[in-house]
Amino acid sequence: MSATTSEPEQPGLRERKKAATRQALHEASLRLAFEHGPEKITVEAIADEAGVSRRTFSNYFANKEEALFYGDLQRMRLLAGLARERPATESPWVALSAAAEEFYGQQGDLDPEWIARSRMVRRHPSLAAAQVQTFAALERELAAEVAVRLGPGDPLGVRAQLIATTFLAVLRVSLNVWLERRPDISFHDLARESLDETGRGFV
Known part of the structure; x- marks a missing residue:
């Protein structure tokens, strides 16, 4: 080489x-x-x-929904790419959590415009449904990455799908809680704590 x-x-x-x-x-x-x-x-x-x-x-x-959520899709693709770049020796949850840590580190503080859009989405069910579809696309990408790490031990891909779905659910719920309650903690720290807590059943 x-x-x-x-x-x-x-x-x-x-x-x-x-x-x-x-x-x-x-x-x-x-x-x-x-x-x-x-x-x-x-x-x-x-x-x-x-x-x-x-x-x-x-x-x-x-x-118009696709246009509105294009930025979210780009962020998600970046997150998926970071997960693929993690060492093959890492377990799926460790790799996903480390990718999220790197992702939020690169993003820095949440953009006020992005926060405003997230709140707007939660007020409009039609946009919330479109956001779920956007997350579904990333979920498939992450599940495929997890399946590679699990190998033949997950022949039907059930565990891979479960891990990917849970990972994104943790991020989504953490964001909703942070937007609603604005706790005395950054979203980055809240997401990290939530991933650590949930990941104990996967590591």
């Missing part, structure tokens, strides 16, 4: 433009949702706000 490692390939101009358009649509959807309420905004309004056509919007998102 060569001692040198190649730098990751940088995205081309076309990919960067597509990423910029997707991000612009996401940010436009957030601005409109904060200003008018998520139930009142339309795909057409989001496209106009971002300065693109309705057809262009459809090339990136299926609906």
Whole structure:
């Protein structure tokens, strides 16, 4: 094996433009949702706000909910990627918890806009349902990673699914409690304590 490692390939101009358009649509959807309420905004309004056509919007998102939750999806993909990079010798729960620790360390303090959106989501059941769908996509990714770590000991993938589902539930419940009660503790610390407590049954 060569001692040198190649730098990751940088995205081309076309990919960067597509990423910029997707991000612009996401940010436009957030601005409109904060200003008018998520139930009142339309795909057409989001496209106009971002300065693109309705057809262009459809090339990136299926609906306004997808646009609103694009940022969450990106965060979740980062979390899943960090979990995949953990040493293969770590147990699934240890790897997931360490990935969460690294993830929240990279994120730093919670963005006030992100907090506001999370509270907005909890006030609108339709958006809450869309958020659950977003979490389901990550759950499948994490379950696949856990299944690799469990190997043949989990032939049906039941334990892998259980671990992934529980892990995300701990993060989701911790966030809800933190948003509702604003305890004298950072969300990062609350999530860490919750993961440690729950993980005793998996380690």
